[in-house]
Amino acid sequence: MAELPIYSVLPNLLSALGSGPNAVLVAPPGAGKTTTVAPALLAQPWCTGQVLLLSPRRLAARAAAERMAELAGEPVGQTIGYSTRMDSKTSAATRVLVLTEGIFVNRIQADPELAGVSAVLFDEVHERSLDSDFGLALALEAQCAFRPDLRLLAMSATLDGARFAALMQGAPVIESEGRSHPLEMRYLGRRGEQRIEDGMAQAIRTALRDEAQGDVLAFLPGVAEIARAAERLESLGSGIAVLPLHGTLTPAEQRAAIRSDPDGRRKVILATSIAETSLTIDGVRIVVDSGLARRARYDPLAATTRLVTERASQAAATQRAGRAARQGPGVAYRLWEEAATGGLPPFDPPEILDSDLAPLVLQCAAWGESDPTRLNWLDPPPAPLLAEARKRLVALGAVDTGGAITPLGRSIAALPLPPHLAAMLLKGAQAGSAMQAAEIALLLQERGLGGQGDDLD
Structure with missing residues (x-):
């Protein structure tokens, strides 16, 4: 872990939180911020209570807690624990608690003073989920009214730290380098009439044939497309494990997709946008990106929320491609023409x-x-x-x-x-x-x- 880029800026971050209540950390994916910063705070003189680490997704919360506990040489639920919807592992000894943003909103509503909490870390704030924005707004109110000693840290993977710094009373911005590995981009395109699962299955077969090593992480818009793509890949053979990764799987099924295959097989992980950020999936050297995302869109006239399939943003496409180069040189296959990248929306809109x-x-x-x-x-x-x-x-x-x-x-x-x-x-x-x-x-x-x-x- 000593080679993680986050270690070079950790002293500056600890100094900032030692002299003031708020800070903003900008660190690209793979820098190590999710699993390194929260445990590092425990030894600070001001940190006598719990550190809450907010994660945008249940899968990422569990994975982060399990990784930190593994690094600490403990089972999950002792010093490091997590709390998500319908699943938690925590105890009276838990000092770092990873929880989803919605659970934090419920917790601060029930206890605005956040008794026994020394710091709240908002991870992946660039995703701009409604619960994250609301949780930060409530935490700032609580800090002003009840807890001037409460530390608040916004952690982002994109260079939007200045806006968060202004929101957080002029907080200092600490920037970390990312881990730099070569990343090759290959644009395959896709015929307009071709079903996305057919195009993805074809691209995955191409990637497995052309790349001799490494697991494949393939991004599809939703669960139905993942199931249909898996059907089209059933003939890959016993040396390839095809695994889904989405939010409706059990924790055990999600862990199987994230961890190395126990039998040493190459893995093809068919994932939704759940795998864009927050966690590193061991062994992935190849990304295949459909260029599509499924998002919830609210219709105020009908007072209903619908899931719609849209083009992924440039920021999301960059995040996805970067998953191939987190642990070594990688390659990203994209199912669109290179010239079309500029026509993608720059960012996902805030929820x-x-x-x-x-x-x-x-x-x-x-x-x-x-x-x-x-x-x-x-x-x-x-x-x-x-x-x-x-x-x-x-x-x-x-x-x-x-x-x-x-x-x-x-x-x-x-x-x-x-x-x-x-x-x-x-x-x-x-x-x-x-x-x-x-x-x-x-x-x-x-x-x-x-x-x-x-x-x-």
């Missing part, structure tokens, strides 16, 4: 600009803030989406016309569900159908079972 804001408005009301725009945002929530969200919450009886939370709203906000599903669950329980309502809520909430736009049948 706060294109999401259902009803959960945010309700959580702000539970926090005691009837006007979310008064919080500290990198990008403030759009007024039309806020107005539409308030209208629906008033209709549910969760907030009053002035935006203050009601007793029913507090019951709704206490459940780890979107407001409309939480209200359905409470009304179902009142009608004597609590179990049926809970099963429906689970199906509608969990992506891949029926959530975020898939048909419930």
